[in-house]
Amino acid sequence: MDILVLIGRVLFALPFLAFAANHLTKTQYMAGYAQSKGLPAAKPAILLSGLLLLLGGLSILLGIWADLGALLLVFLVPTALVTHAFWKGDSPDGRQAEMTHFLKDVGPAGAALMLLAFFSFVGDELGLAVTGPLFDID
Secondary structure (H helix, E strand, O other), rough: HHHHHHHHHHHHHHHHHHHHHHHHHHHHHHHHHHOOOOOOOOHHHHHHHHHHHHHHHHHHHHOHHHHHHHHHHHHHHHHHHHOOOHHOOOEEEEEEHHHHHHHHHHHHHHHHHHHHHHHHHHHHHOOOOOOOOOOOOO
C-alpha cells in the first residue's frame, strides 16, 4: 500500500510543480493574463500562487507535512472563481475553454481536500513519508 500512495503522491504533485515553475519563471506573462482577467496586483498574486504551488507540491511529493501541502493547494478554488469565470464569457468557445480551465482548478482542489483528510486520518502510518501529518482531524 505504501508504494501505491507514494506513486499517487508523485503523480499528483508533478503538475503542481510544473505550474509553479511557470508561475515563477514566466511571471510577467502570467501576470498579464491574470490582469486581463481583472485580478488586482496580478504580479504579486502570480508570485504568491507560484509559491503555494511549489510548497504544496513539494510537501505532498516528499511527504513533509503532506496534509499542510494539500491544504495549501485549496487556493485553486478562489483562483478558478476569479480567473476562469466561464459564466462571464462572450462566446460559446470562450466559455467552453474557460470552463475547462475552471474544472482543471476545482477538481484538483477537491482531491487536495480529500488528501488532507486522508493524510490526517492515516497519521504516522502513511509510510514512505519524511514526517507525519501536521493536523489531527477526526
